[in-house]
Amino acid sequence: MSAVAAKPILYSYFRSSCSWRVRIALALKGISYDLVPVNLVKDGGQQFSAEFKALNPMKQVPALKIDGITLSQSLAIIHYLEETRPNPSLLPQDPKKRAQVRMIADHIVSGIQPLQNLGVLKQIGERKMEWAQNYISSGFQALEQILQHTAGRYCVGDEIQSGHGSISHNNQNK
Amino acid sequence: MASEKPILYSYFRSSCSWRVRIALALKGISYDLVPVNLVKDGGQQFSAEFKALNPMKQVPALKIDGITLSQSLAIIHYLEETRPNPSLLPQDPKKRAQVRMIADHIVSGIQPLQNLGVLKQIGERKMEWAQNYISSGFQALEQILQHTAGRYCVGDEVSMADLCLVPQVANAERFKVDMGPYPTITRINKALLELEAFKVSHPCRQPDTPAELRA
Numbered sequence: 001m002s003a004v005a006a007k008p009i010l011y012s013y014f015r016s017s018c019s020w021r022v023r024i025a026l027a028l029k030g031i032s033y034d035l036v037p038v039n040l041v042k043d044g045g046q047q048f049s050a051e052f053k054a055l056n057p058m059k060q061v062p063a064l065k066i067d068g069i070t071l072s073q074s075l076a077i078i079h080y081l082e083e084t085r086p087n088p089s090l091l092p093q094d095p096k097k098r099a100q101v102r103m104i105a106d107h108i109v110s111g112i113q114p115l116q117n118l119g120v121l122k123q124i125g126e127r128k129m130e131w132a133q134n135y136i137s138s139g140f141q142a143l144e145q146i147l148q149h150t151a152g153r154y155c156v157g158d159e160i161q162s163g164h165g166s167i168s169h170n171n172q173n174k
Numbered sequence: 175m176a177s178e179k180p181i182l183y184s185y186f187r188s189s190c191s192w193r194v195r196i197a198l199a200l201k202g203i204s205y206d207l208v209p210v211n212l213v214k215d216g217g218q219q220f221s222a223e224f225k226a227l228n229p230m231k232q233v234p235a236l237k238i239d240g241i242t243l244s245q246s247l248a249i250i251h252y253l254e255e256t257r258p259n260p261s262l263l264p265q266d267p268k269k270r271a272q273v274r275m276i277a278d279h280i281v282s283g284i285q286p287l288q289n290l291g292v293l294k295q296i297g298e299r300k301m302e303w304a305q306n307y308i309s310s311g312f313q314a315l316e317q318i319l320q321h322t323a324g325r326y327c328v329g330d331e332v333s334m335a336d337l338c339l340v341p342q343v344a345n346a347e348r349f350k351v352d353m354g355p356y357p358t359i360t361r362i363n364k365a366l367l368e369l370e371a372f373k374v375s376h377p378c379r380q381p382d383t384p385a386e387l388r389a
Binding site: 057058059060067069071072073074075076077079080083084095096098099100102103105106107109110111113114115120123131141142143145146 | 229230231232239241243244245246247248249251252255256267268270271272274275277278279281282283285286287292295303313314315317318
């Protein structure tokens with residue numbers, strides 16, 4: 001007796017870059033899902049509601065309800081999608097190239113975005129534009145140099161990877 | 175042809191570097207350590223030499239198998255994929271996702287908000303700033319661990335999540351965060367610090383540990 005699997009539910013804000021990463025992955029892998037918007041600005045920020053906090057104690061988007069669990073953290077979600085719905089793949093086969101993909105993704109996800117997210121900019125106050133520009137620029141300076149070594153058509157080689165979104169067919173050049 | 179020993183660029187007190195030191199110790203990988211002092215000389219990570227090695231101008235960086243990697247979790251995943259035993263991830267994809275969610279929460283959601291560079295920009299109120307981000311991050315983590323933890327962060331095996339937890343707790347202690355509200359984090363941290371890999375990689379036992387902080 002098999003139950004029909006429930007459609008995944010993505011908690012997302014239209015302009016959240018972290019949510020967008022997951023939306024790209026779901027689209028690339030052809031996974032349909034329901035989207036529940038969480039407005040990070042209205043009502044003092046809907047991510048702080050008791051209801052959303054119970055779903056994701058980190059009080060952030062994205063969160064994904066899938067296969068009976070709820071996950072947060074965009075790259076943890078994307079890795080889960082990669083491991084359970086492996087085609088098309090978001091990572092190269094070669095471990096060194098996989099490491100380059102993760103290095104680039106982590107640089108953006110840990111080294112740039114958190115320093116310019118809504119919560120931080122609210123704390124910074126008046127000089128937030130300058131603050132955000134500073135961290136994005138300095139992060140992009142480093143990224144530009146790294147991409148000189150890794151990039152083909154996309155961030156790492158010629159197949160789209162989870163460094164910025166991805167589809168690839170598995171017969172790659174070795 | 176013997177392969178060269180890996181070289182880790184590390185700062186004794188950098189929590190990001192400590193994560194990788196734990197992974198190398200757990201996997202029994204010997205390496206040479208090159209200290210990069212983040213404070214001296216205006217910060218040695220800004221030297222032309224180090225910048226050429228790692229444009230992100232951060233530690234850790236690892237030279238291994240003919241490539242140079244940065245970003246602690248990218249490095250740890252590479253070690254996991256090329257030296258798979260002992261493993262730092264569970265077999266089950268859902269548990270793997272929980273490990274990564276916890277690790278990413280620390281690595282993206284807490285540590286960057288209290289790293290040296292940011293605190294320098296914050297200036298006077300940096301203690302309060304760091305305490306705020308660590309506390310609010312630990313509040314969330316304490317709740318998540320209620321669901322995932324066994325002896326360690328996820329079940330009873332050491333994982334990447336644990337490698338991220340211990341260094342972050344050390345940071346919390348340095349910033350005098352009250353750990354009272356986080357009994358699960360405290361318990362797990364204590365259990366992990368009993369393991370040899372967490373001891374040998376500890377900031378107080380590194381080649382660049384200052385004499386007054388050495389264990």
